[in-house]
Amino acid sequence: MSWFNNPKTPKTPVGDKQLKIPEGLWLKCENCKEILYRKELEKNLNVCMKCNYHFRLSASQRLGLIYDNGVYTEFDNNLAAIDPLKFKDSQKYRDRLKNSQENTGLKDALLNTQGKLGGYEMVICAFEFSFMGGSMASVVGEKLSRGMERAIQLKIPFMSISASGGARMQEGLFSLMQMAKTSAAVSAMGRAKIPFISLLTDPTMGGVSASFAMLGDVIIAEPGALIGFAGPRVIEQTMKKPLPEGFQRAEFLLEHGMIDMIVNRGQLRNRLVQILNFFNSQTAGYAGKDACGQCLTV
Template sequence: MNWISRVRKVIPFIARKETTTDNLWHKCGHCGQMIFLKEWQENLSVCPKCDHHGRIGPKARFEQIFDEGSWKILPTPIVKEDPLKFRDGKKYTDRIKAARASTGEQDALINAHGKIEKASIVIGVQDFAFMGGSMGMGVGAAFVQGVEEAISRKCPYIIFTAAGGARMQEGILSLMQMPKATVAIQKLHAAGLPYIVVLTDPTTGGVTASYAMLGDIQISEPNALIGFAGQRVIENTIREKLPEGFQRAEYLLDHGMIDMVVHRSELRATLGKVIGYLAPGKAAA
């Protein structure tokens, strides 16, 4: 028995190696600062040093936005998996299984209904950790599900977008989700209900080209990457250097493409006010 082991037995409060894991710390993806995981979570996954807004999943988002104990996740719609029998480096079905195992979700868009400051609401959240939040048939079906749930409850629908675009493994079927989502939004408007978009980092590709930019109100988290094609592709196409901060939330706000940039700590209160403005009867109910 070595000296360290003897000391650990004598002084039990010294943590054993297996309990002092990397899980106690989070490294900021922007400034590299090491932050206690508990502090990171209590700060809504925002870096206390550089204010970088980290990517979060559906359940964390629901807990931050909904009134405590008021929300319930909707069952994930069932769609045909691997309709094209796609395979690249490995089978598409294997990629789906791996994404489900790592996130605990069935697909990249999860809906829940609940209340924000006592106002009924349906929220959809895209999870970038699930295959880059890519839009396939499952995401399209979940988006329509969220809209239909909002219509049935006569309340607004809020979508938190985070995606690298359409899911290439589903080919043209993934692109067909763009008009499908647009028709669903038209039905929501026909019912006289607001559609609110919260853009998070990153929101790109076919998602940006469809439901991410069709909100009655367009809100973004700070410094979120928002665009269709990548910056390098655009520069190579137009053969010009793009301006500093191009495709970031603040740049889009300055150029009139979104309505506001809201810090995560203020997002819940802001959404409550927006719902009160757009659907005062629903908020009062």
């Protein structure tokens, strides 16, 4: 009676489809299927008015929402990948890079920026998911490290906004080693007492979650974000059983003690300012002379 045992087709992960919100006046929420008026959705920070589903944002959209008046300066935007492995599958790595560069207008999958948040000067590195799935290879690792080192040098807080499938396989071991490199930079920030806020958005997986992203002093996730080490399909195949409801979603991680909080996009800026206030308080006298005490600027 094989029809009883028909294998369930694994659910397509929510998120792969709404990378680009289709053009038009109206669109459908991928989660609750509600028809939404685009202008209203944008006014609501691309969060579904009905089910609170957080649509993916580009790196520049995110930074625009977080920095004071959306103003920031970009650094190291002249860094570009070369192809150390001469990697080629169905397509050359060089061609994949070129396509992503044309589609996003960026050279690689990360923006390294500096600006003010609630009056505090800070460094924010934000992933661009639509650039090869936000994958981390040499350029991303280098820019993250430079961002963290700049935060150390200027004694200002550092924040990362992750949206990544993990390490980029087209740069092989170079990509894997970016995990070590960025984690070492986090360790350096720790010793310099630089506050590190890590924001995890949909998705934060593999080599990104298994390195700097899970090392924040404070870890914040967006509602519903997929966060984990191995991909759900791989785990399902390994375990040979269906995954629990809500597995690897932000709420699941909160429940298991892996993150500090889940914050709605609309409340994020306020929450970040609260956190920065704590770290920058001039009344705290225990942090020692190396502490990040000069963060408050004007």
